[in-house]
Amino acid sequence: MTKEEVNGATEEEQQAQSKKALKKQQKEAEKAAKKAEKQAKLAAEQQSADEDDFAKDRYGLSAMVQSQQKLDRALVRVQDLTAEKVDQLIWLRARVHTSRAKGKQCFLVLRQQQFNVQALVAVGDRASKQMVKFVANITKESIVDMEAMVRKVEQKIESCSQQDVELHIERIFVISQAEPRLPLQLEDAVRPDGEGEEEGRATVNQDTRLDNRVIDLRTTTSQAIFRLQSGVCQLFRDTLTKKGFVEIQTPKIISAASEGGANVFTVSYFKSSAYLAQSPQLYKQMCICADFDKVFCVGPVFRAEDSNTHRHLTEFVGLDIEMAFNYHYHEVIDSITDTMVQIFKGLRDNFQTEIQTVNKQFPSEPFKFLEPTLRLEYTEAVAMLHEAGVEMGDEDDLSTPNEKLLGRLVKEKYDTDFYVLDKYPLAVRPFYTMPDPNNPKYSNSYDMFMRGEEILSGAQRVHDAQLLTERAQHHQIDLEKIKSYIDSFRFGAPPHGGGGIGLERVCMLYLGLHNVRQTSMFPRDPKRLTP
Amino acid sequence: MALRELASLEKYLGLKKPNKYSTQGDKKVPVMQNNNAPPLVGLVTIACHLVKESKRPELLGDSAEGRAVVQQWLEYRVTKLDSHAKEDIKSILKDLNLYLQDKVYLAGNQLTLADVLLYYGMHSIILDLTVQEKEQCVNVTRWFDHIQHQPGVRHHLPPVVVLRNRLYTSRHH
Numbered sequence: 225m226t227k228e229e230v231n232g233a234t235e236e237e238q239q240a241q242s243k244k245a246l247k248k249q250q251k252e253a254e255k256a257a258k259k260a261e262k263q264a265k266l267a268a269e270q271q272s273a274d275e276d277d278f279a280k281d282r283y284g285l286s287a288m289v290q291s292q293q294k295l296d297r298a299l300v301r302v303q304d305l306t307a308e309k310v311d312q313l314i315w316l317r318a319r320v321h322t323s324r325a326k327g328k329q330c331f332l333v334l335r336q337q338q339f340n341v342q343a344l345v346a347v348g349d350r351a352s353k354q355m356v357k358f359v360a361n362i363t364k365e366s367i368v369d370m371e372a373m374v375r376k377v378e379q380k381i382e383s384c385s386q387q388d389v390e391l392h393i394e395r396i397f398v399i400s401q402a403e404p405r406l407p408l409q410l411e412d413a414v415r416p417d418g419e420g421e422e423e424g425r426a427t428v429n430q431d432t433r434l435d436n437r438v439i440d441l442r443t444t445t446s447q448a449i450f451r452l453q454s455g456v457c458q459l460f461r462d463t464l465t466k467k468g469f470v471e472i473q474t475p476k477i478i479s480a481a482s483e484g485g486a487n488v489f490t491v492s493y494f495k496s497s498a499y500l501a502q503s504p505q506l507y508k509q510m511c512i513c514a515d516f517d518k519v520f521c522v523g524p525v526f527r528a529e530d531s532n533t534h535r536h537l538t539e540f541v542g543l544d545i546e547m548a549f550n551y552h553y554h555e556v557i558d559s560i561t562d563t564m565v566q567i568f569k570g571l572r573d574n575f576q577t578e579i580q581t582v583n584k585q586f587p588s589e590p591f592k593f594l595e596p597t598l599r600l601e602y603t604e605a606v607a608m609l610h611e612a613g614v615e616m617g618d619e620d621d622l623s624t625p626n627e628k629l630l631g632r633l634v635k636e637k638y639d640t641d642f643y644v645l646d647k648y649p650l651a652v653r654p655f656y657t658m659p660d661p662n663n664p665k666y667s668n669s670y671d672m673f674m675r676g677e678e679i680l681s682g683a684q685r686v687h688d689a690q691l692l693t694e695r696a697q698h699h700q701i702d703l704e705k706i707k708s709y710i711d712s713f714r715f716g717a718p719p720h721g722g723g724g725i726g727l728e729r730v731c732m733l734y735l736g737l738h739n740v741r742q743t744s745m746f747p748r749d750p751k752r753l754t755p
Numbered sequence: 756m757a758l759r760e761l762a763s764l765e766k767y768l769g770l771k772k773p774n775k776y777s778t779q780g781d782k783k784v785p786v787m788q789n790n791n792a793p794p795l796v797g798l799v800t801i802a803c804h805l806v807k808e809s810k811r812p813e814l815l816g817d818s819a820e821g822r823a824v825v826q827q828w829l830e831y832r833v834t835k836l837d838s839h840a841k842e843d844i845k846s847i848l849k850d851l852n853l854y855l856q857d858k859v860y861l862a863g864n865q866l867t868l869a870d871v872l873l874y875y876g877m878h879s880i881i882l883d884l885t886v887q888e889k890e891q892c893v894n895v896t897r898w899f900d901h902i903q904h905q906p907g908v909r910h911h912l913p914p915v916v917v918l919r920n921r922l923y924t925s926r927h928h
Contacts, residue, residue, distance in 0.1 A: 589924070612886060613916030629886055632922035 279352040283359065286369065286397040299369075302336040307388045309374045316391075317369050317399065319442075321410070325360035332359065333384060334370070334391070338444045338581060340384045343372060343391035350394060359393070365402035365410075365439070371395040407436040413443045416585050430741060437746060437755050448581035449743055452571060453731045455578075457522060459570040460543050463563045469518040469547070474507035476500055476524060480705045487529045489538075500526035503724060505656075508546035509685060510712045512720045518547040525726075530750050534739045535677065535729060539748040543730075546722030553658070553668045553684035556721040557644060560682065561597035564642065564672070568593050571734060579735065588736025591641050591674075598643040600634070602666070605645055608633050619665060621652040631676020641733075646670045655699040656692060658684040658721075672723070674733035682723020689713040757785045757798050760875045763910035764802060767871065768809035776801075782838075798872070799829045806868055814868045824862035828869035836876040844880055848892045851877075855894040859901065866905060874902040878912050887923050 300314045321335035328347040333340050345351050345359050362368065372391035380387040412426045413433060420427035433440040440446060461471065477498050481488040489500040504521050511519045525542035545563070549555040568591060571579070579590075606618055612633060614626060622630065634643055650659050650667040660666040669683030686692045689710050696703060696710075703710070731743040741747040746755055758776050765773055775788040779796065787795040787804070795801050806814045816822030839847060855861075861869045881889070881899050889896045900917040903909045 611916070612918055625885070629922075632886070636920050636922050 277352050277354045279350070279355040282351070282395040283355045284397055285401065286399050289399060302334065302339040302341050302386060305341050305374060305386045305389050305391070307376065310376045310389060312374050313371065313394065314374060315369065315371050317367060320362050320364055320366050320368055322364065323360055323362060325356070328353075328356065330356050330360045332362075332393075334368070337447050338577070339386060341386040341389065341391060342381050342384050343370065343393055345393040345396070350392075359396060362396075362398060363402045363404045365406060365442075366398050367400040367402075369397045369399050406439065408432055408439060410439070410443055413440055414445055414585055416587070430739065434741060434747065434752065435755075441745070444581050445585045448578035449731065449735065449737075450745060452575050452578045452582075452735070453727065453743060455571060455575050456567060456727060456731060456734075457543070459567040460520070460522070460563070463566040463570075464518075464520045464545065467518070467559065467563070469520045469545070470516050472508075472511055472516065472519045472521050474501070474504040474521055474523065476526070478506075480709075487527045489526050489528045502527055503542060504544050505724075506709050508544055508722060509709075509720065512546055512548050513687075513712045513715075513717045517718075520545045522727075525724075532750060535732070537728065537740055537744055537747055537749055540729075540740075540744065541727040542724050543727055544722065544724035546720060548718035548720040549684075553719075553721045556682070556684070556723075557599065557646070557670055558596075560680070560723055561599075561644060561672070565593060565595055565597060567730075568642070568734070582735050582737075586735070586737055591734050591736070592635075592639060593642040594638065594640045598634070598638050598640050599646055600643060602645055602647045602649065605630055608637075619649040619651055621649070627673065627678060628676040631673055634673075635676075641675045642673070644670050644672050653683060655695045655701055656683075656686050657695075658686050659695075668721070670723075672725075674730065675736065677729070677733055679729050679733065680723045680725045682721060684719065684721040687713055687717040687719055757783060759911045760798070760872070761785060761787075761801060761805070763875070763912075764805055764871065766910050767907045768805055768811065768814075770805065770809050774805075797833070799833055802829070802868055802872060813865070814871075816867055817863055817865070821863040821867070825867045825869045828861050828873055832869075832872050832876045836873070847880070848895055851898075852892040852894045855898045859898070861898075866902070866908075870898075870902050871908055874899065874908065875912070878915070881915050882913075886918065889917065890921055890923050 297315050300309070300316045302316065302318055305314075305316075316334070316336075318334040318336045318341075321333040321340055323333075324331045330345050332343045332345075334343055345356055347353050347356050370391070371394045373394060374389050375392050377388065377390050381390065408428045409426070412420075413428045415425060415427050417427055419425070428440070441450070465471070477491065477493065478501050479498060481499050481502060488502055490497050491500060503525055504523065508519060508521065521542075521544050523542060523544075524539055526539050527536075528538060529536055545560055547556055547559060572591075603618065605622075606616065609616060609626060609630060612629065614629065616622075616626065631641075635641060647660060647666045648669045648671065649665060650657065651665075653667050653669045658668045660668055667683065669681075671678050671682075672680040686695060692710055692713060693703065696706060726740075728740045728743040728747075732738075732740050735743075737743065741749070758778065761776060762773065777786050777788070778784060779786050784796060785798055785801055787801045789795060795804055803815065806812070816825040835843070835847065860866055861873060877895075877899060881896070884892075896917055899915065903912075903914055
């Protein structure tokens with residue numbers, strides 16, 4: 225390039241530069257103008273916001289309830305919000321289950337245990353924009369107090385338990401705010417597994433649930449399961465009390481392992497050690513020898529079994545029965561099966577809502593049972609299994625897969641999910657089981673099954689100190705360790721028998737669930753000690 | 756294994772004089788000594804020869820299409836079934852179950868060599884299935900039960916128990 229051209233070029237450049245600079249300046253000016261405008265607008269809005277919030281006292285964060293005052297206010301339960309209450313102004317306290325803001329409206333679903341109801345607030349003469357905004361921002365699971373008008377809806381609200389009404393919010397105050405990030409979403413926790421997979425939505429796996437049990441227990445399914453479990457305990461107590469049984473409490477810190485030394489927890493006991501009871505067996509029997517005739521007890525059972533299966537816990541609740549009988553141990557079986565049938569009937573008649581709620585997430589067939597309860601003999605069961613192609617010896621114990629197959633065969637043949645298997649081979653039972661009087665290979669013992677899984681193991685007990693000593697020796701048990709047990713039969717003992725069931729297992733099988741941890745509030749297994 | 760099958764096959768076909776067999780190679784391919792001709796090698800080859808000897812050509816198929824299908828299944832037996840790995844069992848059962856959905860026999864409307872050889876080949880698999888698994892591949896089980904009850908077919912193999920009624924309804928463990 226020549227000098228002139230260069231000069232010319234720079235001149236052009238300069239001109240271009242100044243043009244550019246001009247443009248830049250212009251742009252900056254525009255930007256500044258815009259910013260100023262925006263700020264002015266915001267300020268104006270803020271002003272108007274403060275000015276226009278006519279609903280300021282109808283919403284907000286309540287001060288922490290430290291029992292400052294005694295308000296004479298009746299709070300209505302969500303389950304009572306039916307068509308009867310239409311056009312009434314009511315107060316209620318519930319959790320915010322979900323909230324959805326849509327422009328000038330905000331829809332809330334409020335939840336109380338198994339029940340939920342829709343509520344809405346809309347910008348209008350009762351609610352300001354700020355109020356709707358506040359409601360939309362209330363975090364999930366927060367507990368709110370709300371005054372609302374109950375209104376009828378034309379179309380049933382399918383997603384709520386209260387389908388005929390919705391609430392129009394007048395006043396709403398947050399009593400306890402939840403942190404915005406929940407460890408698990410309740411909607412995910414209630415979603416059936418299949419649906420989760422199909423629609424690609426999340427479900428919550430068991431470990432997460434158990435780690436955050438407090439939140440998981442809030443779901444409708446969990447609420448239903450544990451209400452049903454409470455029902456089982458109550459029916460157990462009521463039925464047995466009506467039959468003349470006495471409830472007893474047995475010690476859980478004991479000096480000798482009752483079921484064998486392998487699966488027992490040792491605790492330090494002052495200068496020595498003791499064990500946590502694996503079952504109330506010994507003490508139930510001692511009560512019978514102490515003339516209580518018919519006893520039952522509800523209490524924890526501790527088994528240090530390193531089994532990580534769907535049906536084993538290290539601590540569970542045992543419902544145990546023991547009774548003296550007159551001439552034949554079938555009197556005991558009849559009493560126990562009748563108790564179980566009464567429990568099943570009670571659940572069927574009084575807990576249908578709970579059963580249906582659980583079935584929504586975990587579908588299963590309703591539980592079937594016969595009256596009187598089906599009782600099969602062990603030899604019959606072995607024959608049924610042989611017919612189905614299973615190879616097993618006549619005196620072998622039933623393996624778990626065989627038990628399950630047998631359950632299926634019985635269901636198919638007799639149409640029942642609950643049955644008793646009587647006369648087990650003596651070799652596979654504990655030493656205190658009474659042998660069969662006619663056939664030394666068998667015993668007066670029985671197991672009860674629900675949906676093909678064992679729930680109760682029981683028998684006529686040996687009530688003669690002499691025979692008991694022989695049987696213990698035969699099983700090579702150290703007689704020193706069970707001396708006080710044998711002694712209790714030396715001063716007149718009635719013939720007796722009984723059995724024990726696991727509360728969690730019974731609930732799991734009645735509802736057709738697949739893991740016992742679902743029916744244990746804070747389950748304990750070899751890998752879990754908290755919460 | 757293959758030798759016992761061939762012996763059973765001879766019995767089924769009613770051949771009076773048993774032939775002399777040996778095996779070759781580490782896959783134990785059966786070899787049949789032939790009096791005048793060179794020896795026959797291979798399960799399918801020997802089986803087809805035996806059928807022809809017993810003058811029951813219908814066992815190889817009644818039409819051209821039928822014969823082709825029979826050959827197809829005989830090949831399936833030797834290639835897929837005899838050297839199957841554990842993971843293949845599920846796919847084998849699935850394929851067979853789908854195929855047998857609307858058929859009583861594998862080829863055509865009567866028993867053919869394909870049914871017999873496939874029965875021998877599937878026996879060990881079916882024997883190990885649980886009741887639930889058998890119910891899941893219901894067509895295979897039905898076909899298998901039918902073949903094992905055909906007179907004369909099941910010689911050296913124990914019968915597999917197949918239950919009449921379904922134990923497992925659609926939604927269960």
